[in-house]
Amino acid sequence: MVDTKQREVTTLNMILLALAVLSLAVAVWDVFSDTFRAGTDDLFLVLVCLMLALLFAISPLMWARANGWLKNPFAEEAFAEGGAEMEVTHEEHGGSDRQNIMVWGVLIGLTAVEVFLAYIQIPLTLMVIILMGASIIKAALIIAYFMHLKFERLSLILTIVPTLVVLLCLFAILFPDSFRLHNLRPAEAAQQAEPER
């Protein structure tokens, strides 16, 4: 009875793993195929494939982790940082005051870096990339520590985070269309706008 169930679980996870690999393969194929032009359609296809791969991979990965085949690479680091505290905080539902103040300090520091970059003026594209990266790091810190999501059950994290990431990415998929719209503007107007946008 137990053997049958285990075999079932193994089979299902293998099927899911195969689907994940297949989705990943489609994404890779799209990038390296001749028709790839990095337009909206291509980005959409790659993103959807990567999302599907992630979706299919979640269950096998968790299964592998439960069986001890997959070690969390961050586990040791967390142990060094929090030490025995980690066990206690899980019960208490949150980090210590000291940890929260440290997170706050990092948030302030990142903000200071952002403002400094705005002050010295760097190229716009680089600026956008750095700002968005810093904002995502800040958002992750706030969600993980201030909103305690790091200390919640894995099922809640897996319900909230992937959903949000996928939906926000779906918004962003439409974004490259704005470049097309910009390029469709009349030539003289576009020329005027050369220096800044």
Next chain:
Amino acid sequence: MADANAETLAINDWGGGVHPYRIGHRKLGMWLFIMSDSLTFGALLVTYSYARVASVRWPTPFSIYPSIAFSTVMTLVLLSSSLTMVFAVSASKRGKRGSARKWIVATMALGLTFVVLHMMEWRHLIVDEGLAPFQLPDEWLKGWPGASPLFGSTFFGITGLHMFHVLTGVIYLGVIAARIKKLNDDVEIAGLYWHFVDLVWMFVFPLIYLLSVDYNHVLGK
């Protein structure tokens, strides 16, 4: 905690049981609200970026001083209010309700400071500069010919909705602080909301302010 039974029922992370997420239904409700609200702000910010990139010209009117310095102070105030909210939640967890109330009041004060500072910023743009939701001031149009009039609507729309969230949060926290003796996990749930408002500002501030610095001193400041 009351969920101790769920522990034994739920064997693995997808095991379900009586409390599949090991949190109360109200906290789950707040998480669902936060998800839907982040999509609202996500849509607004993507729309703003879309309109900005697709436009021939987009005004970048904020001078380092006072505008950027001002909004940086606002960011620091909001970040600090998140920290005081964290202290309120941890005090409430330890059963120190009086202390939790003090921290909540501190959070409210910082939230109100943010709103007041933001109102001053708005007043400066509306009264001194003459910016309107669908119309740019003449001086700006001289500096950026053919600039999109959508600057005002995106600016007031996004920061206005965020300010409304801060104001709602202050009222929400006020109710929590007043009734703290009768409440249990409400402080933590209010904290989730407050941190979310802070989180949204972490995207609004760079996208709206830091990417609109007037480097060429078009407005002569």
